[in-house]
Amino acid sequence: MSLAFSPVSIGSLRLKNRIVLPPMQQYQGSAEGFAGAYHRDHYARRARGGVGLVIVESTAVAPEGRLMIDDVGLFSEAHVAPLAAVASAVKAAGAPVFVQLCHGGRKAVPHRGGRLLAPSAVAYDDVYGMPEAMSLADIAAAAEAFAMAAKRAVAAGFDGIELHAAHGYLLHQFLSPLSNHREDAYGGGPEGRLRFLAGVICSVRAAVGMSLPVTIRVSASDHAPGGLEPESVAAALRALVPLGLDAIHVSSGGLTPTPPPETGPGYQVRYAEVIRRAVAVPVIAVGQIRTREQVEDILAQGRADLVAIGRPLLIYPDLSRVL
Numbered sequence: 001m002s003l004a005f006s007p008v009s010i011g012s013l014r015l016k017n018r019i020v021l022p023p024m025q026q027y028q029g030s031a032e033g034f035a036g037a038y039h040r041d042h043y044a045r046r047a048r049g050g051v052g053l054v055i056v057e058s059t060a061v062a063p064e065g066r067l068m069i070d071d072v073g074l075f076s077e078a079h080v081a082p083l084a085a086v087a088s089a090v091k092a093a094g095a096p097v098f099v100q101l102c103h104g105g106r107k108a109v110p111h112r113g114g115r116l117l118a119p120s121a122v123a124y125d126d127v128y129g130m131p132e133a134m135s136l137a138d139i140a141a142a143a144e145a146f147a148m149a150a151k152r153a154v155a156a157g158f159d160g161i162e163l164h165a166a167h168g169y170l171l172h173q174f175l176s177p178l179s180n181h182r183e184d185a186y187g188g189g190p191e192g193r194l195r196f197l198a199g200v201i202c203s204v205r206a207a208v209g210m211s212l213p214v215t216i217r218v219s220a221s222d223h224a225p226g227g228l229e230p231e232s233v234a235a236a237l238r239a240l241v242p243l244g245l246d247a248i249h250v251s252s253g254g255l256t257p258t259p260p261p262e263t264g265p266g267y268q269v270r271y272a273e274v275i276r277r278a279v280a281v282p283v284i285a286v287g288q289i290r291t292r293e294q295v296e297d298i299l300a301q302g303r304a305d306l307v308a309i310g311r312p313l314l315i316y317p318d319l320s321r322v323l
Contacts, residue, residue, distance in 0.1 A: 003299035004292065004323065008052070008306060010282055011213035011246030013096055013159055015306075017052035018299060019319060022249070022286055022308035023100040023162065023217075025057050025071060033060060033073030033111070035082040040089045047093035050319035052306070054095050055162055055249075056086060058102040058169075061149035062142065063111035065103030065170065074101065074149040074156075084156040096159040100217065101149050101204075103142055105170030106131040106179070107254075117142070119174045119196075120181040125257050139186060139196060142170065147203035150214075160213035160246075163200065167254030171197050172219055175236060176255050178227045194236050198243055205244040215284075216240070217249040220271035223260045230271050234278035241279050249284040249308065250275050263287075266294055273303040284308050292323040 005017045021043075028038040039056070047054050060066040060073035073079050083099065090097040106118035107128055117138055118131035134142070150161050165171035173179040174196040180187045186195050204214060218237070220230045237248060250272040253260050260267070268287030276283040285304035289295060295307045312322045 004295045013213050015052040018306040019051045020053045020308040021046045021051045022310050023055045023057045027070045029070045029072040035072045039086045044089035044093040045317045047090045047095035049317040054097045056099045061145040064114035067104045074152045080156045087157040098160040099153050099158045100162040102164035103170040105173045143199045143203045146200045147207040150204045151207045163216045166217045166219040166251045201243045213246045215247040219252045221252045222255045223253050230274035247282040
């Protein structure tokens with residue numbers, strides 16, 4: 001029997017198979033952050049192809065948190081209806097759908113020249129420029145922005161939420177000692193660096209209740225000396241999961257411009273394996289997983305519970321042509 005096409009649950013949601021379409025930016029949002037017909041058709045087409053779960057691309061929780069000038073957002077009530085059309089189309093095509101909520105922090109392109117915010121005044125590079133260290137009021141506002149966006153996601157009809165704490169964006173920036181140099185309650189050591197993310201999870205849960213699946217995407221390694229490694233991320237997740245996380249989506253990198261030291265087929269699965277040993281919720285592996293043999297082997301060895309397949313599904317939206 002195929003493990004890839006066996007059912008699995010994420011929280012209260014039962015999936016028909018273990019193949020996930022991961023969030024991938026489509027660069028098709030309007031200047032104001034609205035989704036459109038492109039997004040509706042793009043995600044529904046992949047749902048018709050047979051995946052078990054669709055995760056809509058990084059969606060900004062605040063105007064200053066947009067990753068680029070053509071991404072999408074959920075930072076106002078006006079953003080709900082366009083994304084509701086996307087969610088409805090995906091579900092009609094046969095797959096449940098999550099939305100990934102994100103704040104870019106120091107890797108943002110703030111809307112209309114807004115503030116560039118980060119845990120500390122440490123730049124990602126010269127292109128993004130120097131961010132402002134967030135005040136306590138800024139931190140509280142960002143947590144509230146995630147909660148309000150989560151509430152709007154429920155109104156839009158999404159089946160679950162993924163919090164983006166990977167690839168060098170704001171939640172990741174608070175976790176990593178390379179980008180968080182704070183000496184207050186939100187820094188100073190692993191417990192302090194975890195505090196903002198813990199607060200976001202609690203705020204989101206308060207906004208949406210406990211039954212809606214809430215997951216998180218993490219970078220399990222910063223690929224840089226002194227940065228996060230799989231064991232430290234696993235320790236953080238052991239503290240975070242009881243706050244209300246239903247699955248962990250394991251990626252890596254993005255905190256600094258330095259690329260990973262090596263890539264190749266399934267190169268991030270070893271990180272998922274470390275995380276899976278540390279937590280009691282399903283783990284999603286991702287990263288150059290492109291063949292049926294890879295997927296079945298990952299699942300059979302217990303290295304992950306689900307597998308995300310990205311670029312092949314952009315080219316061939318029918319799952320049968322990929323696996």
